[in-house]
Amino acid sequence: MKIIGSFVSPYVRKVLACLHLKGLAYEIDPITPFFGNDEFRRLSPLSRIPVLIDGDFTAGDSSVICAYIDEAYPGPPLLPSDPKDRARARWFEEYADTRLGDVFIWNLFYQKLVHPMVWGEPGDQQRIDKALAEDIPEVMDYLEGQLPESGWLFGEFGLADIAIATFFRNAAYVDYHPDPARWPKVASFVDRALAHDAFAATKPFEDIQRGVDIKGRRQALLDAGHRSPVKRSGLRRLARER
Amino acid sequence: MKIIGSFVSPYVRKVLACLHLKGLAYEIDPITPFFGNDEFRRLSPLSRIPVLIDGDFTAGDSSVICAYIDEAYPGPPLLPSDPKDRARARWFEEYADTRLGDVFIWNLFYQKLVHPMVWGEPGDQQRIDKALAEDIPEVMDYLEGQLPESGWLFGEFGLADIAIATFFRNAAYVDYHPDPARWPKVASFVDRALAHDAFAATKPFEDIQRGVDIKGRRQALLDAGHRSPVKRSGLRRLARER
Numbered sequence: 368m369k370i371i372g373s374f375v376s377p378y379v380r381k382v383l384a385c386l387h388l389k390g391l392a393y394e395i396d397p398i399t400p401f402f403g404n405d406e407f408r409r410l411s412p413l414s415r416i417p418v419l420i421d422g423d424f425t426a427g428d429s430s431v432i433c434a435y436i437d438e439a440y441p442g443p444p445l446l447p448s449d450p451k452d453r454a455r456a457r458w459f460e461e462y463a464d465t466r467l468g469d470v471f472i473w474n475l476f477y478q479k480l481v482h483p484m485v486w487g488e489p490g491d492q493q494r495i496d497k498a499l500a501e502d503i504p505e506v507m508d509y510l511e512g513q514l515p516e517s518g519w520l521f522g523e524f525g526l527a528d529i530a531i532a533t534f535f536r537n538a539a540y541v542d543y544h545p546d547p548a549r550w551p552k553v554a555s556f557v558d559r560a561l562a563h564d565a566f567a568a569t570k571p572f573e574d575i576q577r578g579v580d581i582k583g584r585r586q587a588l589l590d591a592g593h594r595s596p597v598k599r600s601g602l603r604r605l606a607r608e609r
Numbered sequence: 610m611k612i613i614g615s616f617v618s619p620y621v622r623k624v625l626a627c628l629h630l631k632g633l634a635y636e637i638d639p640i641t642p643f644f645g646n647d648e649f650r651r652l653s654p655l656s657r658i659p660v661l662i663d664g665d666f667t668a669g670d671s672s673v674i675c676a677y678i679d680e681a682y683p684g685p686p687l688l689p690s691d692p693k694d695r696a697r698a699r700w701f702e703e704y705a706d707t708r709l710g711d712v713f714i715w716n717l718f719y720q721k722l723v724h725p726m727v728w729g730e731p732g733d734q735q736r737i738d739k740a741l742a743e744d745i746p747e748v749m750d751y752l753e754g755q756l757p758e759s760g761w762l763f764g765e766f767g768l769a770d771i772a773i774a775t776f777f778r779n780a781a782y783v784d785y786h787p788d789p790a791r792w793p794k795v796a797s798f799v800d801r802a803l804a805h806d807a808f809a810a811t812k813p814f815e816d817i818q819r820g821v822d823i824k825g826r827r828q829a830l831l832d833a834g835h836r837s838p839v840k841r842s843g844l845r846r847l848a849r850e851r
Contacts, residue, residue, distance in 0.1 A: 412751055413704065413707060424696075426696050426697075428699075428700060428703050430699070430703070431699045431700050432696075435692060435696035438695060439692035439693070439696075451677070453676070454666075454676065454680075455668075457670075457673045458668060458670060458673050461655075461670045461672070462654060509654055
């Protein structure tokens with residue numbers, strides 16, 4: 368099984384954690400999504416990473432991939448068994464993919480880290496300030512009301528826990544850590560989840576990848592004669608994770 | 610079972626078609642999503658319609674609701690049985706919810722119909738032109754390569770067929786009809802699907818609801834002392850269908 372995508376993407380990390388939990392081996396192809404070409408577009412019509420390639424089968428959306436892994440392979444289930452619990456677990460995944468994505472990735476991680484690294488100029492400080500003052504407290508209040516004091520959302524560690532926790536690793540990369548005094552359940556849940564083997568296993572590779580200068584990588588690819596020059600609009604392309 | 614949402618929403622229509630296919634009775638509460646209040650926010654933390662209320666259980670995302678209906682109730686399955694087919698069906702749902710939503714709802718239906726009706730001024734003509742010249746042909750080309758010449762995507766009529774077809778009813782409301790000369794498979798698929806009982810059943814109610822002037826309804830609610838005055842930013846709130 369092959370995964371196309373970067374270790375640093377929260378959506379790729381979600382899929383890798385699910386593969387780890389199911390005990391499935393995989394290779395990763397850390398394509399820079401900037402360089403989407405026709406073949407990539409064929410594999411992933413919405414130009415999203417991650418993409419799963421499993422023999423002659425491909426899937427191009429992290430939620431679709433996780434559901435596929437769970438149904439096509441044995442190993443510990445990623446979803447609970449009761450239909451209402453399953454619906455709640457899928458809801459948490461949707462909430463995380465959408466809302467935590469907007470707040471932690473778009474308004475914080477990209478502005479504070481990706482934008483300056485790629486374009487050599489600061490991100491949108493107003494957006495960062497609003498995220499910290501308004502959006503993040505709102506989602507933290509919501510999560511504080513939902514997450515368990517100990518253990519996991521549905522008994523065993525699974526997709527819902529993974530889908531939420533993955534965003535907090537990107538948040539940590541830009542120095543956001545849940546305040547344990549204000550949101551004790553979230554803070555301890557995030558610590559527990561990110562310490563789980565499913566997340567710990569990919570951390571060393573994330574650290575290597577984070578060590579590579581994106582600007583340098585980009586220049587290196589251009590030097591190597593890559594046919595798609597990176598335009599400013601490329602940043603939007605990087606957006607297409609899910 | 611109760612569904613909160615408007616008959617005219619493609620995401621609500623998707624859920625109602627699934628309920629019809631499963632043979633499940635429901636009531637609908639056509640709340641105008643403009644008027645989201647704290648209770649609505651509790652039911653639907655992303656302020657999305659539709660919301661399903663099934664006894665003491667609620668769910669607030671159309672994909673989560675359809676998966677729940679399929680797993681919690683007997684009747685014809687909404688998804689095929691093979692794991693790869695299930696993944697492809699979920700992919701079509703995701704593609705439709707995201708891309709057909711952007712193209713047909715945001716760039717066409719809202720600009721051509723909702724915006725003028727609510728604000729009494731024309732929508733963004735540039736956006737409409739771009740949708741017709743670029744975005745719609747692109748998605749139509751993709752669908753033409755995916756949809757079957759006859760019958761349905763996975764043998765029996767199901768969620769994937771419903772998720773795609775629902776957007777074409779809104780497109781038709783603003784006079785967009787697939788060109789059968791250019792996209793013959795899409796054109797015949799859409800005709801077949803929208804003629805299916807699952808879609809035909811709600812058409813009369815859609816027509817009634819479309820007959821009500823949104824501006825009038827809004828004023829009527831304000832006259833009745835509804836506590837949330839409708840601000841310009843309300844249009845963004847209407848966005849939150851999924």
